Amino acid sequence: MAQAMLKPKDFNLKYSFESGQPLGFYADFSGSALSYNMRSHTVQARQDAGVLNLKSDSILFAKAEVSSRFRLSDNMERIYNEISTDRFMEQSIQKYRGLRVTLNDPWETLVVFIISQNNNIKRIRNSTLRLIETFGRATRFGKEFPSIADFSGAAESDFKAAGLGFRSRYMVHAVDYCANNLDLRMLKNKDSCSIKQELMQITGVGGKIADCVALMGYGRLEAFPIDVWIKRALEKVYFRGDAMSMDRLQDFAMDKWGKYAGYAQQYLYWNARNNFSTI
């Protein structure tokens, strides 16, 4: 197991892992060490005092994977400057400085966010782990997140057995649609609006999930997913608690945070989740 060391600025592994993003739904983070398997390699990362220590059978792979996954080349100073448009956002950044929007495999992102609807983080994780156990490809380091092909024989009952409930039929359709009608790789060159539109052709994928995939699967930082927590937080902080329509909130976020709205969303979400009563 080769080792390497990185010293990324403005990066917090714990916040980035825990804040409801795809990797956090299945990777292991016990003992403050992150570990997961991908493309027949294993990746381990531990952060102590600003130093990010990596271990892997292929350190070249691990460096590239971690740098990409946690967007380590993002200029956070610039992003913080752009989205610090008010006191509440400044406080959110101060509190969770180093939290990154992660960049994940589009299929993996699509699956976990289909599971996420009307669900809680613990159950999303449990269901995801069961899918990996049932359908994941076995490697010498353990199982990996199942590809589209790995799901090709899956029936609705298999997804129910993994605890997906009413989302099971959505998964059946997503597997079929992404295998036969929509090549997720083809969306990489498209703008976030087209990405969103194409993904919403999948039964069970609406605006919020499509935004999550645009943001965390395709790296479109302007995407601004609005879930119940974002809605509550926006209404409470910026609209005196008055109920606002989704369209109104979308426009508000785009005007306020623009091309880095996705980052603003992630700080808002995690602050609201952890401190709603005091915001």
Added chain:
DNA sequence: ACCCAGGCGGGCG
């Protein structure tokens, strides 16, 4: 026991 969860599809007015 009861409520709710990183929503969405479908039906109704």
Added chain:
DNA sequence: CGCCCGCATGGG
């Protein structure tokens, strides 16, 4: 359009 309801399941 906008609004409202049901949905499977299990953690708190």
